[in-house]
Amino acid sequence: MEDIILEMINITKTFPGVKALNNVNLRVKKGEIHALVGENGAGKSTLMKVLSGVYPHGTYTGDIRYNGELCEFKDIKSSEKVGIVIIHQELALIPYLSIAENIFLGNEQGKNGLIDWHATTAHTQELLAKVGLKESPQTLITNIGVGKQQLVEIAKALAKKVQLLILDEPTAALNEDDSANLLNLLLEFKKQGISSILISHKLNEVSKVADSITILRDGATIETIDVQTEPVTEDRIIKGMVGRELTDRFPKRDVVIGDVIFEVKNWDVYHPLHGDRKIINDVNLTVRQGEVVGIAGLMGSGRTELVMSIFGRSYGQKISGHVYKNGQEVHLTDVSKAIENGVAYVTEDRKQYGLILIDDIKRNSTLANLNKISNRYIIDENKEIVEVEKSRRQLNIKCSSILQPTVNLSGGNQQKVVLSKWIFTEPDVLILDEPTRGIDVGAKYEIYTIINNLAKAGKGIVLISSELPEILGMSDRIYVMSEGRITGEMSQSEATQEKIMRHVINR
Structure with a gap:
């Protein structure tokens, strides 16, 4: 035995x-x-x-x-x-x-x-x-x-x-x-x-x-x-x-890429505590309408620090450089300004920064854009319920009701609530930082489908992922970061795991 x-x-x-x-x-x-x-x-x-x-x-x-x-x-x-x-x-x-x-x-x-x-x-x-x-x-x-x-x-x-x-x-x-x-x-x-x-x-x-x-x-x-x-x-x-065969890990998308919607030029960022230590060094990137732009790199390469510093200067000090939206310079000096200018950021740490876990799906979903469901600073609860129910159906959030605490949801459904929160702000540019970390292949496919639908609607998507197959399978164009710099840029057609890793290593 x-x-x-x-x-x-x-x-x-x-x-x-x-x-x-x-x-x-x-x-x-x-x-x-x-x-x-x-x-x-x-x-x-x-x-x-x-x-x-x-x-x-x-x-x-x-x-x-x-x-x-x-x-x-x-x-x-x-x-x-x-x-x-x-x-x-x-x-x-x-x-x-x-x-x-x-x-x-x-x-x-x-x-x-x-x-x-x-x-x-x-x-x-x-x-x-x-x-x-x-x-x-x-x-x-x-x-x-x-x-x-x-x-x-x-x-x-x-x-x-x-x-x-x-x-x-x-x-x-x-x-x-x-x-x-x-x-x-x-x-x-x-x-x-x-x-x-x-x-x-x-x-x-x-x-x-x-x-x-x-x-x-x-x-x-x-x-x-x-x-x-x-x-x-x-x-x-x-x-x-x-419960079914998943023949294609990445859903197909008809790519219709438009004009440049978002641009970052000569972006420098210093460490929030150590002011003499430069974390992001002269980064330049562009995002077009309907385009998924991947950012690849090892942990510690500066990917998260870059996007957080862009999104309302949520990271770093002595930040310099320029951000343009539809050709006009915008000043994203805080998170509110970023949201007002149509930029949203889905954090890599959904539990600490993305959600209020003890609160329900309804409140988490509307938190970033209360003006949309308010009249003279008073929340219209009926309108809030209608909007959140619509998001729940669109994103296929599995829950007992929208009043269920988010702490009791699975990781994949928590991630969908974070996405619904930022989609609710009606962004033109959506930055996704490790959006499928810690979730299973079925939930990943659903997240990928949501990303594709947003791109199809003309949004500009920035996708950070540590999984190279995900970067290759979802991105139209790829930047590679290493030690706070952009070390490579390539289209999906020319990108391979080997080529990306060469840019990671050859700083």
Whole structure:
């Protein structure tokens, strides 16, 4: 008989108005990497929250067997006590504490109420060596990048003597090198007998490291594939996830490109805290009506800093240069001025900057253009409902009602609400910063369709993406950025991944 570390049997979890999990079954072997895939809202994160005690026993039905024993976890501490550790997509580190303090927070080294800092530092060094991180234990979290923060979270899990490590979209915010390092680390853990459950929308990564793949759709188990014995293709996984074959990842669009609608000239930006450090250096770009302009580059290349500084000077200091709309210079000195001039920006971080998560879909959707639904500064609630319902239908936002809190939506539907908010401002130029980060292939296709419809309506679209296939599949023209400069420009017909990467490297 196979050595099984985890069985989740007929797990059912209900929220008001929706059955999030419906008799889900999951079986994980000892020392394997088990991928859990599905569309946003399929129930992956909910299932892992049931397993880890975030949703305690009694709030769901079904059984959890861990190392052969029936478990009834009341909270996260009780699951961690037996070696189950979950690392959420939003990292739970405290920026202004050191690496050592974060790793042992709640698990302090010492006795009689006193922390043994010598032991804490020594243990931290051992753990950092295991995950391949060479930082000092005293380094503050705020001073290291997201990739290294992810390794700190894993070191924190190792400190809790993890046997089953759950990673929820661990590479969503990482570049290719950091993603590869993390996946190699999982393979190393596998050799040490540690089991992993990997939730990911990046199917190429799943195919690379997973021993088994369980597909969820609409809160139910579709199938579990044994990678060692069965042929696995991305097309098979996608069909299981979305219930249909997705023959073309990028919807076709009839491109009708007009005149230049938006232009940036000689744009320079300095760091908001370090005034002598130039972040954006003499950038020039144009966007035409009906055109999707992609901006490619590695994380840290200056893409987000560029568009944020353009959008109401939301980033940086000592900003200089010129912005033109339809040939006339405009001064986007703050966000309100940018909106008034028909420029909108969909941030890469929808949860922190894009949405008020505790508020409902209705308010989030209209927040950026209250004048449209107001009369003498008083909101016309009936008009607001009509407008938001129209947006919900157009963007196919899946929700119980427009009064549903956005925090309870899947990532893909949250992203649609952010899009609806900025489309509601009736922009001529829409800047999209990583618009499909952390969402599944089905939801991505819907976002792509929305982008194409906006371009067809004559909008100018700026698309930032770290996924080169997305840049190549959606853009009419591509700029490449590196170290705050534009290092290349090419049309879709001449662009390739290799050519883009050459411009990234050859600064």
